[in-house]
Amino acid sequence: MLNIYNTLTKEIDEVSPLEDGVVRMYTCGPTVYRDAHIGNLRSYLMADWIRRILSAQGLDVVHIKNITDVGHMRQEMLERGEDKIIAAALEEGKTPAEIAQFYTDRFLADEQKLRIQPAHEFPKATDHIQEMIEIVERLVETGYAYEADGNVYFAVSQFPEYGKLSGNIHEAELLEAVRVEADPLKRDPRDFTLWKAAEPGRMVKWPSPWGEGFPGWHIECSAMSFKYLGEKFDIHTGGVDNIFPHHEGEIAQSEGFTGEPVVSSWVHGQHLLADGVKMAKSAGNSFIMSDIEAQGIDSMAFRYLCMTARYNTRLNFTFTSLRAAQRGLQRLKNRIWQWTMDADGDVANGADVEEWTGKFFDTVNSNLDMPGALALTWEMARSDLSAATKLTLVEKFDHVLGLELVNVVEEYESEPEALEQLVRRSSHREAGEYADADRIRAGLEDAGYVVEDDATASRIRPKAEWEKLTEDRDIISSAAEVPSLVDEMDSREVTIGIVACNYVEDVKRAVNSAFTWANGRDMEAVILDNGSTDGTSEWLEELASRDARVRVIHADHKLGEGAAKNIVLKQSLGRTVVLLDTSAEICADIYGRIEQMLDQKDVGIAGPFGLRTDNLHHFHDGEGESGEMDAMQAYCFAFRRSALKEVGLMRESFRFYRNLDIDYSFHFKEAGKRILADASLGVVQHEHRVWSELAEGERDELSLKNYRRFLEKWGDRADLLVSSGRG
Numbered sequence: 001m002l003n004i005y006n007t008l009t010k011e012i013d014e015v016s017p018l019e020d021g022v023v024r025m026y027t028c029g030p031t032v033y034r035d036a037h038i039g040n041l042r043s044y045l046m047a048d049w050i051r052r053i054l055s056a057q058g059l060d061v062v063h064i065k066n067i068t069d070v071g072h073m074r075q076e077m078l079e080r081g082e083d084k085i086i087a088a089a090l091e092e093g094k095t096p097a098e099i100a101q102f103y104t105d106r107f108l109a110d111e112q113k114l115r116i117q118p119a120h121e122f123p124k125a126t127d128h129i130q131e132m133i134e135i136v137e138r139l140v141e142t143g144y145a146y147e148a149d150g151n152v153y154f155a156v157s158q159f160p161e162y163g164k165l166s167g168n169i170h171e172a173e174l175l176e177a178v179r180v181e182a183d184p185l186k187r188d189p190r191d192f193t194l195w196k197a198a199e200p201g202r203m204v205k206w207p208s209p210w211g212e213g214f215p216g217w218h219i220e221c222s223a224m225s226f227k228y229l230g231e232k233f234d235i236h237t238g239g240v241d242n243i244f245p246h247h248e249g250e251i252a253q254s255e256g257f258t259g260e261p262v263v264s265s266w267v268h269g270q271h272l273l274a275d276g277v278k279m280a281k282s283a284g285n286s287f288i289m290s291d292i293e294a295q296g297i298d299s300m301a302f303r304y305l306c307m308t309a310r311y312n313t314r315l316n317f318t319f320t321s322l323r324a325a326q327r328g329l330q331r332l333k334n335r336i337w338q339w340t341m342d343a344d345g346d347v348a349n350g351a352d353v354e355e356w357t358g359k360f361f362d363t364v365n366s367n368l369d370m371p372g373a374l375a376l377t378w379e380m381a382r383s384d385l386s387a388a389t390k391l392t393l394v395e396k397f398d399h400v401l402g403l404e405l406v407n408v409v410e411e412y413e414s415e416p417e418a419l420e421q422l423v424r425r426s427s428h429r430e431a432g433e434y435a436d437a438d439r440i441r442a443g444l445e446d447a448g449y450v451v452e453d454d455a456t457a458s459r460i461r462p463k464a465e466w467e468k469l470t471e472d473r474d475i476i477s478s479a480a481e482v483p484s485l486v487d488e489m490d491s492r493e494v495t496i497g498i499v500a501c502n503y504v505e506d507v508k509r510a511v512n513s514a515f516t517w518a519n520g521r522d523m524e525a526v527i528l529d530n531g532s533t534d535g536t537s538e539w540l541e542e543l544a545s546r547d548a549r550v551r552v553i554h555a556d557h558k559l560g561e562g563a564a565k566n567i568v569l570k571q572s573l574g575r576t577v578v579l580l581d582t583s584a585e586i587c588a589d590i591y592g593r594i595e596q597m598l599d600q601k602d603v604g605i606a607g608p609f610g611l612r613t614d615n616l617h618h619f620h621d622g623e624g625e626s627g628e629m630d631a632m633q634a635y636c637f638a639f640r641r642s643a644l645k646e647v648g649l650m651r652e653s654f655r656f657y658r659n660l661d662i663d664y665s666f667h668f669k670e671a672g673k674r675i676l677a678d679a680s681l682g683v684v685q686h687e688h689r690v691w692s693e694l695a696e697g698e699r700d701e702l703s704l705k706n707y708r709r710f711l712e713k714w715g716d717r718a719d720l721l722v723s724s725g726r727g
């Protein structure tokens, strides 16, 4: 039977159901005012594997997954610009219930795409307000909770076991303190809200014994788990970020209410990361299923990818690893496809099936070892078992894996005509007529097939969507994948470096303007297509195919600005590099003048738009002035490529563009180089859309973060300023 790590006992416990043959399991479900990101989906996949493992071994699993559709329409969240989608929907006159339904439907569709077995019930929080009120009333009666001004709080001091799940109570206190501003109504800072009085103007609220209000976050899971699973049940799942405060609070409420332990096993999944940090919408590094589909990648490849890391370890998501998973899945399917042809009505060997099935269940039962299960599947595939035995085994394994592996037969079906071509090709090959064979192969490929040969046979299958989309493109997932040419010799006079992300008209204007004024110079453009989705990628591809001076690298998602620019810097080969923003347009031959400026002793950066400061805390633009500056703005930023060896690359912790140019300017200053502006250089600034299309709150927050980063490093380097008399 399944043994799994229990966050409560801190041990790997065997799942032994309270009722014979039936496992009751509760999974903390999605918040439905936004799409579930693939990190959330990773934690639902974990619960799905637990369920499949148990039911494949004969247990009846009752699975409940709640829908959190309340407590999220908070005004302060909207004001911080945290949820533009919901703000827009409310503005359009949609009701909160309509918004919740919209995202619930999308969530269910995502689960279906990943073949996550649907829970037996998806109870909504808003349908269970009465049940929550009843629990809170009883907690007040028994002294576990108290009322203050229409709010009800759980009195943590009354529940001595508080902290038994998350461990450290002091840490709990700390977390509580930084999460929310001290609430003067709480008797103890650790106390948490069970019921909250509605503030004036609040739309979503209910009557209660304490006046109109709405429930706290944790109480919904106590109420719904009791209602659908009873006051004792077997397994409760969630992501590790749920351990505190959500599940700690749930235990206090539920056990305060019943006076007894409620959940036997608490199972928590580790996070999916992106760019090395927890995937979260607020961090701007989240992806949703449609981002995967947009790249033509199968949803099942994500399921396969999640299987490559144990549930209790972090997994860093990149599209490169997703594509690798897609190829792994494809190779596995290719084999299964071959077995269906080879098996040809044979029967499986019973003893082999029993032995391998035993090994498989030992593996998954051992703390949900899905990577082990996948490895075993591959070992089986490569073994010398008969094709029929392999087919039987893969079908059994797949009840747990959930990859729909045996569907490959229909998926790979080809037109009869193509199959005839394949037969003709094989006979040409046998006859040594390779030119004919290659001609047929090319024809099949043009018709959208992939031809695969191995030692014994040739097969064709329809080309997958992801293979069509990524053909002939240089696609990367991180700056680290791009080699540095910094140590190579200059092979051009000028490199125009551009980072492009959507706004294709702006991109065209900037690129074309740079070449228009080349005046016979040997120029190249190095363009990073930073995860564009609006046709920019296609235009750039087309440009590169007709103009050998243009090199395009596609990032499969939007990289942070520092990383994006570094890719351009690493790939440049011009003696002079001119970084050009897509909101800028060159309207004169600026290159001669730039060379002249950079020829001056000690000058590190040249450009038209300088910045000055007296104290590092406020930079103001040169306002049409020329001369020595404290920083150069990114719209047009020129330097010698050889300087890279001294000043290094940009700091990749700058994900947002703003103030990165100032930071990088200081790298030059520190290396003893001056920054020179010539306001008469022919460069025009147009609307900067990245800026103008951000919500005000958001752009302020992002800019501030970067400014802090800048100050941390350079705050006490007033000695580098022009006003300090240096230079």
Ligand code: AMP
Binding pocket: 028, 029, 030, 031, 038, 039, 040, 041, 042, 043, 237, 238, 239, 240, 241, 242, 269, 270, 271, 272, 273, 278, 279, 280
């Ligand atoms: P939420 O919709 O924010 O309540 O989250 C739904 C579920 O996803 C919870 O169980 C979270 O613990 C889990 N979760 C949130 N972020 C991640 C992540 N980056 N990786 C894995 N699981 C996550």
Ligand code: ZN
Binding pocket: 027, 028, 029, 221, 246
């Ligand atoms: Zn929950």
